[in-house]
Amino acid sequence: MRTENTTGKTAISLFDAAHRGRTASFALVILLYAVLRAMQAGGGLSSLFTSLLVPVTCYIVAAIGLNLNVGVSGELNLGQAGFMSVGAFTAVCVSGRLAATLPVPALRLVIAIILGAAAAALFGFLIGIPVLKLQGDYLAIVTLAFGQIIKSLITNMYLGFDANGFQFSFVENKCKLEPGGKMLLNGPMGATGTERIATFTAGTVLIIAALFIVYNLIYSKSGRAIMAARDNRIAAELTGINISSTKMLSFVVSAGLAGSAGALYGLNYSTLVPNKFDFNTSILILVYVVLGGLGNMTGTIISTIVLVLLPELLRSLQDYRMLIYAVVLIMIMLLTNNEKVKTFFKTVRSRFVKTAAAGGKEAA
């Protein structure tokens, strides 16, 4: 989007640029929602695809957040699943605790998502303090480490509540509840018996909210500062930009979005194990971002959808599907970085633009 505006005599302000990218993403999301809803109503969606609707929206939101971090801010984050995990288990606990007192599921869902996002953002802030002192690959490894720590901690958490309030322990048999109490977290077993209140509509609204936040942030003072810090740290500092607070902003927003995504994900399943949000999940989301294009939110949405569906579409190939998935991944990286392929697409594009321009002139 932004980088495509390399030529042109008249000024395209930030607002115009923002509008273009934004319009495309929002239009895509709304269109997909309408089409899928229509297909669902007409019975055109298999149960498998229906079951994928909510998870796809979750991954999209987490990937949009990560793209702010990796694409816009330029920091490699290998722990996005950790923030999803914090959001997921917070939301599941909140929803479980409120189940009896607040019978309206939609309201509970909103509260759970907001608290899940807030908890993840808080974690992002706390983790950001040490993490953002580091640079490059060292920053990446620390986010990986934090992802592992979060997983390891949640795997060992036992949380329940009874008449005496919340009971919490890191040791299974120390978390004793009065009769009538309810376990919310069960160590490696995670959360069980969760009421499934997540919906595809909620997921779509969440994507739109995420896009709204991320685009508005990018096309503002903060976004310019984030990209300035990415492009040239020293020049940014000498332009009066505080690098730590700038990077912190993108890190916290990214974590918060991952938290909201996790929250929705957690409330979509009756059981959720902490192992769901491991290093592989972080990597998976990173793959969505890189294939979708750094800083390109529309691309992120498309690549997430394609890559979540790909293994399912390859289901007929049975055991070979993940192998083919891996090959596809490698081939895409090799092809998109191949000079010959790049030049080919450049020529095609410039020819297309020339033809379009010529056509435009003729019409005028």
Added chain:
Amino acid sequence: MEFLSYLINGLGLGSVYAIIALGYTMVYGIAKMLNFAHGDVIMIGAYVAFFALTGLGLPLIPAVLLAMLVCTAMGVIIERLAYKPLRQASSLAVLITAIGVSYFLQNGAQLLWSSSTKVFPAVISSGFFSLGSLSISYLTLITIAVCILVMAGLTLFVNRTKTGSAMRACSEDKGAATLMGINVNFIISVTFAIGSGLAAIASVLLCSTYPSVFPTLGAMPGIKAFTAAVFGGIGSIPGAFLGGLLLGVIEILAKAYISTQLSDAIVFAVLIVVLLIKPAGLLGRKMSEKV
């Protein structure tokens, strides 16, 4: 006495991490890439060794040599096919490709050998060495000895041979190395070959300690060893050695004295603290930017 035996067991586990970490650190030092598929090369080594020992009935040493041969070849082939075309690409593209290779190896292994766990035969003596109340398994002692041998051999290779000094030159400045007539592609291949060969050795030691062989067995040791490499200062060979040993010791001590379940959290927390104090790892060099 109890503490001493934990310490030695920690050094044993750390030795395995150190050998794997050498693969990460050498590749990073020269190709400047995080090779996330390295852990899966260990897995391949484990399967090859397993079949050599049980299927072919080979004795230990030939089985290890065969595993090394296969892993070395695989390392070089992977580099040629998947990483070499990306020399000029962004580090993220290389990272994602490495992840793709990792998926490929894991799923390939699952197809070829099924996901069910195979029990690695106890080929290294299961006896114990006793000294007063202290008792240590021979396996641990052998592991530590192998690690020291590998480390010494590698140090000699890097510092005393022509290829070794070419490797050091490449890690300093690839452009300048090329101008000096060094074949950088060849050096990168050698680096992958050595790292992968060492992964095969590590796989046999690892599977002798934890005797189960399955397609994702390399993932966790891979991440731990990568952590060890960063811990010691990624790119530094002595750093990988030190980082691996420390990581093993911390892990075993944390398991023994604090909590088995939380030992991973503790290991990674220590890594973070170390990086905050020494941002380039224990023996790493801080690169400063010229303004």
Added chain:
Amino acid sequence: MSGEKKLLLDVQGVGIDFGGLTAVQNLNLKVYEGEIVGLIGPNGAGKTTVFNMLTKVYQPSRGKIIFDGMDLEKKNIVETNRAGIARTFQNIRLFSGLSVLDNVMTGYHNSITYSPFAAVLRTPAFRRQERETEAKAKELLKIMELDQVMNVTAGNLPYGAQRRLEIARALATGPKLLLLDEPAAGMNPQETEELMRMIRLIRDSFGVSILLIEHDMKLVMGICERITVLNYGMRLAQGTPEEIQANPEVIKAYLGD
């Protein structure tokens, strides 16, 4: 000489060591308000190091830097900019992925007051400030003759335009002192001529003082009111362009023994 003018920058006995090596030794340098001062010297004399100390990229080992009545000792890089020092770089450092316009708008970072929340909610304050900033940035681009390329990605600009953009970005931060590190490097005589005119214009219309490092003697002698010559990290001479040109020590340093 500049008695009636206010002293803006006062460098007192500043020096810096790298390891055991002294890069700059006991440097004294004064810049008064509205002045254009040149800092010249052979390669490796420590000129850029002086800039790096003034902007706190490096912390001086000795001496004092007083800027606009403030001691800069405790200030970090960001704070020196906020105090009113802006600079360009010998090896150009633009925000290469941003457009020319956005590079300059980034320069206005600290004069924009809305919060990230206001940005997300697109409040009236946000809209007003963005509009104003954009207008100011475009004005500045016009002065620097970059208004024709304002939507070009900065990294794709030709060399001379990149140098001018760096100056525009530095000016956007609202400095009292502008440090230019070899602004004419890589420019042809015609471009250099144009640059000289621009530097004078900047001084006159923005009221900034300028301290510049330059190898192009035509430029230095043409626009600098005073010149300090650095050699081996030490001040070799100081004076008006005429005095410097006549100074035998300077000639010796440049031409060799």
